[in-house]
Amino acid sequence: MTARHPQPRKPPPDLLETGDDRPRLGERWAAVPRRTRLIATAGLLLTLATAAGLRVLDRPGPPEPPAPWPIHATDITYTGISRPADRQSRSFSFTLRAEATSRTPVTVETLRQGYRSLRTHVTPRLPTTLRSGHPHRITVTMTVRSCKDLPLDAGLPFLDVTLRNVRARQEISEILGAAYAHDLTQALRTICRPTPAPRHSGTAHSHHPVTSFRGDTGSMSPAAPRSGNRT
């Protein structure tokens, strides 16, 4: 005779049982009070929406634009004579303000005035690196090697500058403007065309040599008028 096992009773809706006969998820969900179900659903939606929004925000942005070419990333300005022309040393100095205008640093590799008869010395020593927000003061000293064939009053003298950044190496002409042209003319004329010393009608014992004056070889139109800012 087989013993009759009693059938398990259906558990009340608010009781969960473990074991093979435990209720499925849906049944459990149905067992949760309605208000609780609504709050849980809203919370789930909010969580999912927030996660989706955060994923959008975390998406990688557009690629960084390439660094500009050096000429578009550098500003070099003439700021005036720092040491007037001296006939003895045959030299003079002027200053430039140089700065990188983009986030990419720019290196000044070489700098010179393109006249064979002028020797150029630069401080700080080149190469020097420019950064945005940190303007550099560059001092250029020019020494006249020979006055022969040296253009004394060019209207548009410029500096040949080699610049380099991560994008390119570029040799450019920095045409510094009317103030530079004027000051360069004045300096070169001072060194290459000395003016006569004044005559004195003193005693026989006074000796005041007269400096030989080359004079103008023709009509010399003045260089560009003094203008521009000197900071």
Place this chain on the structure above:
Amino acid sequence: MRHRSLLVLTTAVTAGALTLSACGSRDGGNSGNDSSGGGTTVVIGLDAPLTGDLSALGQGIKNSADLAVKTANKNKEVEGVTFKLTSLDDAAQAGTGQQNATKFVGNDKVLGVIGPLNSHVGESMQKVLANANLVQVSPANTAPQLTQGPEWQDGKKVRPFKTYFRTSTTDAVQGPYAAQYVYNEMKLKSVFVIDDKKTYGAGLAATFKKEFEKLGGKVVATDNVNPEDRDFSAIATKVKNSKADFVYYGGEYPAGAPLTDQIKKAGAKIPVVGGDALFSGDYIKLAKKNSEGDMATSVGAPLETLDTAKEFMKNYKAAGYKLPYEAYGGYAYDSTWAIVEAVKAVVEKNDGKLPENADETRKQITEAMQDVSFSGVTGDVSFDEFGDTTNRQLSVYKVKDGKHVPAKTGEFKG
């Protein structure tokens, strides 16, 4: 079943939320106003040589301005405004340019003018447009007196017309820069100077000659040509006999190209150097192989070094114009965009619309142009107190293997 229904609902709402947030992140390029079309049509007039010898340059200007107008409309750049370009051919004639200026003035919808190409045409148009307060932006005029007055060379700069602006730099820099480059860098010491007696050519040759002589260079001879001629055998023989190191030509490529061809054929294997009006593919084509080694200066830095220009070059190609943008395309695009920006400024100043009176609108646009500033195809675009561009870069190009190749770029701080 109930739990399945809830799962479907959850998925649908979440998907909807995700869709809305994704739409928001793609919408970065729009101006925020979804209205299609504009309530007001603003006409931009354009004057250039669309026919004749210089039509290659003129068509490049026109196409580039057209691209700018299309872009402004597509982007709805100015709220409530649709731009339209009306182009008139001046065939490089001063009289025709002046007539075109009168036509533009007579059309109330025209609120700005682009052009012209030629400086002598610009001279004929300026006063007509200025009398009507109609702003004019040239992409290509380079004669200094157009912005700085007739005594600019003596240092007395006086702006003749407040309505006139240009995005290209001037011959005051171009000629001397060429002289410095050729003398110091190329070491060419003697020159035969030729010009076409026109405003641009004669002016450019004069600024070149003055600087070249100041540097110590020797001008062995000077001469003129008639730019309508094509037989230059007599002058080519003179050049050969002069034994000059090079020729400087102040003039345009339709005459410059056969001139260089005949100089080389006469036996003078020397370069011909000139200004921006020789900087054209047509110069090389018309000179056949005898342009090799020739040089030309032109306004601006080479477009290949400008990232902003790459977008322009790509869009120009995509637009399918038959002819290339040539030397002034980028400048024409920026000149047109400057007018768009000026119109935008006036609309913003007047509570979202243009003034009702056309004369008042033109006056305000001219005033607004003085303060226009944006990053353009050719670099930063803005104007100084004379109406000249503040972007003063220029380049020397050399013809090598049948193409103009950049040799050097300069930046002028004046």
